Amino acid sequence: MPRSDEAQAFFHAVYSAVQEIPPGKVTSYGHIAKLVGTPQRPRQVGVCLKHLPDSTTTPTPRFHHTNVPWQRVINAKGIVSPRSQPSGAHNQAAALEAEGVTVTTGPLGELMVDFGEFGWFPAVLPSEEAQRVGASDEEGEEGSENGD
């Protein structure tokens, strides 16, 4: 685990941000990346969760697979990242449903989650808010969402 201090800080920030996600809600890697101040590294967020330590295999990890709701993080397409092991994604979907999140399976087996219903967007930057409002022509605009 030769991670530099900076990298370690990044990991820490990511884990903390993920812990902020309330049960029954989901968000994207990109959003977490933004929250931690590195919007250009959504992939690294995935790396963090991938290397999320297990409370049983590690001595005293500050964050581990049990206290970090890694399951609530999906990709921007609103789909559970297929990653390498299908069972993993399926497991994630199951964990989400266990929290009350409705996961629908697409024709290709993609595990889709409705962001408009379960999406969690905490510290949306003012610039984005402005951009949202700036959109002039919207037709299929559904209501916004807010969990907290």
Place this chain on the structure above:
DNA sequence: AATATGACGTCAC
């Protein structure tokens, strides 16, 4: 030490 991958996102075409 160098090269290949990946739990992603955005832009260009």
Place this chain on the structure above:
DNA sequence: CGTGACGCCATAT
């Protein structure tokens, strides 16, 4: 609106 290319950087070979 689908596909391709690039950026990013910790891990794995």
